[in-house]
Amino acid sequence: MLITNASLSSATRTALRIDGEHIVDIAPDLRPLPGEDVFDAAGAAVLPGLHDHHLHLLAYAAALDSVHCGPPQLNDAAALAQALVGHAASTGEGWIRGVGYHESVAGEIDRAWLDRVLPHRPVRIQHRSGQLWIFNSAALRRMGVDDGTASGSDPFERRDGALSGRLYGADHWIRERLGGSMPALDEVSRRLARMGITGVTDASPGNALAEFRHFALERERGALLQDVLMMGSAALDVSWSRPGLAVGPTKIHLRESDLPDFDASCERIRQSHDVGRPVAVHCVTLAELMFAVAALQTAGVRAGDRLEHAALATPEAVALVRDAGLHVVTQPHFVFERGDAYLSALPARDIPALYRARSFVAAGVALGAGSDAPYGDPDPWRAMASALQRTTRAGHLLGADERLTAGGVLRLYASHPLRPGGECRPIETGAVADLCVLDRSWESLFDDLASVRVRLTVGRGRVLHAV
Numbered sequence: 001m002l003i004t005n006a007s008l009s010s011a012t013r014t015a016l017r018i019d020g021e022h023i024v025d026i027a028p029d030l031r032p033l034p035g036e037d038v039f040d041a042a043g044a045a046v047l048p049g050l051h052d053h054h055l056h057l058l059a060y061a062a063a064l065d066s067v068h069c070g071p072p073q074l075n076d077a078a079a080l081a082q083a084l085v086g087h088a089a090s091t092g093e094g095w096i097r098g099v100g101y102h103e104s105v106a107g108e109i110d111r112a113w114l115d116r117v118l119p120h121r122p123v124r125i126q127h128r129s130g131q132l133w134i135f136n137s138a139a140l141r142r143m144g145v146d147d148g149t150a151s152g153s154d155p156f157e158r159r160d161g162a163l164s165g166r167l168y169g170a171d172h173w174i175r176e177r178l179g180g181s182m183p184a185l186d187e188v189s190r191r192l193a194r195m196g197i198t199g200v201t202d203a204s205p206g207n208a209l210a211e212f213r214h215f216a217l218e219r220e221r222g223a224l225l226q227d228v229l230m231m232g233s234a235a236l237d238v239s240w241s242r243p244g245l246a247v248g249p250t251k252i253h254l255r256e257s258d259l260p261d262f263d264a265s266c267e268r269i270r271q272s273h274d275v276g277r278p279v280a281v282h283c284v285t286l287a288e289l290m291f292a293v294a295a296l297q298t299a300g301v302r303a304g305d306r307l308e309h310a311a312l313a314t315p316e317a318v319a320l321v322r323d324a325g326l327h328v329v330t331q332p333h334f335v336f337e338r339g340d341a342y343l344s345a346l347p348a349r350d351i352p353a354l355y356r357a358r359s360f361v362a363a364g365v366a367l368g369a370g371s372d373a374p375y376g377d378p379d380p381w382r383a384m385a386s387a388l389q390r391t392t393r394a395g396h397l398l399g400a401d402e403r404l405t406a407g408g409v410l411r412l413y414a415s416h417p418l419r420p421g422g423e424c425r426p427i428e429t430g431a432v433a434d435l436c437v438l439d440r441s442w443e444s445l446f447d448d449l450a451s452v453r454v455r456l457t458v459g460r461g462r463v464l465h466a467v
Contacts, residue, residue: 017030052371063374077106195378249277309330331383336386357404
């Protein structure tokens with residue numbers, strides 16, 4: 001393929017020739033070869049293919065057929081009940097799966113609340129954090145969970161000995177109980193390609209051999225177009241890597257209300273390092289972040305160790321992250337999507353510490369970004385716009401001092417999968433042909449990032465999307 005009239009960084013136009021998986025020539029006077037496909041960029045900006053450094057492919061695919069149960073689609077209990085009943089009426093029988101729930105809709109709903117709305121269909125609703133599921137009684141019976149008051153062998157929460165229907169951090173257990181096959185990835189992959197995404201890091205902590213095999217099969221049949229760096233459990237083995245599919249960091253998920261033993265956590269980090277894998281530690285609260293940094297410093301930091309989210313960070317915490325030499329992968333779009341809820345729910349002292357960006361970059365911390373899809377909007381352009389503007393959905397400015405520069409927002413998604421937040425991957429002769437051609441010039445690119453559309457996405461020299 002020959003891409004003509006391409007703008008790589010300024011108004012100067014050039015052409016790029018792709019042969020196989022690589023860029024083989026860049027020059028303004030290249031002419032088409034016999035039989036060569038030609039794409040006219042018409043002076044538009046050409047960027048490296050974007051990499052989403054944190055999402056969940058299987059959950060994203062499943063969410064496409066699920067009921068949205070939280071903001072902005074739903075904002076109160078009546079709307080949630082109506083959505084569930086309406087979905088039940090239109091789908092016949094079987095499971096009803098909800099996603100994106102937040103307490104601002106109807107509080108801490110449980111089994112009893114769901115039973116009042118839908119007593120006869122099995123219902124399970126996922127919290128927008130991805131870590132909590134809520135089941136009704138019909139769902140518990142379908143899963144074979146004891147309905148008595150005595151504590152059973154299942155991992156469900158019990159209140160005063162009775163099942164609440166709430167289940168934390170047990171996706172693998174749920175999958176084993178429900179059975180069935182993992183979802184196809186055709187549609188989510190096409191959606192990502194339309195946004196210029198040529199690679200993703202799947203950050204699901206329970207990923208193991210079954211998930212690796214599924215991703216490999218989806219790539220083999222051409223359904224999964226993006227390269228995948230796969231986080232997961234200690235069961236993953238770096239030797240399993242295939243073309244376009246590699247094993248990445250061991251994912252460690254922290255929850256402040258139930259922090260693990262510190263010494264055991266340090267040993268878990270060491271074991272991951274010993275088999276050649278860095279670690280990625282989920283930390284949303286300040287306590288979780290401090291625990292993660294302390295454990296990594298005690299165990300010893302390895303290149304590629306990273307913090308996921310780092311949603312609350314004081315200046316002192318930023319300095320500790322810098323001194324430890326860790327990468328941070330953030331979600332700048334949450335400022336827009338959830339900022340109004342944060343402003344109403346968090347203490348005023350926490351607001352300046354929320355989803356810091358410029359503070360990390362100024363301190364020398366490499367800052368990458370991921371959508372956390374389906375728990376966040378997968379569109380990287382809206383995320384980059386949020387990193388530039390720091391405004392909430394209602395238009396409130398949240399952390400003006402944390403706004404990134406234009407170069408900073410591009411590094412969020414154009415950096416290498418193993419070095420999130422590092423320098424943008426270069427577009428040069430000999431580089432892998434991961435590219436996206438936009439619908440506008442460099443001169444107008446940052447005027448309205450949220451409205452950017454991608455005309456052409458090329459991954460490893462193959463056209464993944466074109467309009």
